Amino acid sequence: MEANIRQSHAKFLLREDFRIHIFRKEDDQFIGSTGLHRMNWKIRKFEIGYWCDSRQQKKGYITEAVTALIDFTFNHFEANRIEIRCDPKNVNSRKIPEKLGFHIEGILVNDDLSTDGKELRDTCVFAKVRRKEN
Numbered sequence: 001m002e003a004n005i006r007q008s009h010a011k012f013l014l015r016e017d018f019r020i021h022i023f024r025k026e027d028d029q030f031i032g033s034t035g036l037h038r039m040n041w042k043i044r045k046f047e048i049g050y051w052c053d054s055r056q057q058k059k060g061y062i063t064e065a066v067t068a069l070i071d072f073t074f075n076h077f078e079a080n081r082i083e084i085r086c087d088p089k090n091v092n093s094r095k096i097p098e099k100l101g102f103h104i105e106g107i108l109v110n111d112d113l114s115t116d117g118k119e120l121r122d123t124c125v126f127a128k129v130r131r132k133e134n
């Protein structure tokens with residue numbers, strides 16, 4: 001755990017990966033996490049990831065956090081592209097980019113392994129882009 005935290009801190013300082021923990025306002029209960037990953041500063045492209053404690057799912061917390069992170073990333077980091085990637089079988093995760101106006105650009109077939117490492121899995125690639133001005 002300590003090594004993981006140190007690695008996360010180092011990646012934050014290097015502007016390679018930003019992890020953000022989510023806490024409920026009313027009682028500081030830990031909800032989950034979100035963050036920016038696979039950052040490309042030349043293009044200003046970022047991937048948003050998220051995870052929610054199963055006891056806190058379907059309450060809107062991840063949608064609220066990701067919405068704020070999208071706004072921050074477009075406005076503060078002047079993002080040109082934000083991606084969200086998820087397993088097509090993870091219905092709850094897939095609903096987030098669909099609800100927030102991301103467009104599915106494709107499905108990468110046999111792109112990853114299941115968490116137990118026994119099955120090939122696909123990956124949906126959703127994106128929201130800043131439109132070029134003509």
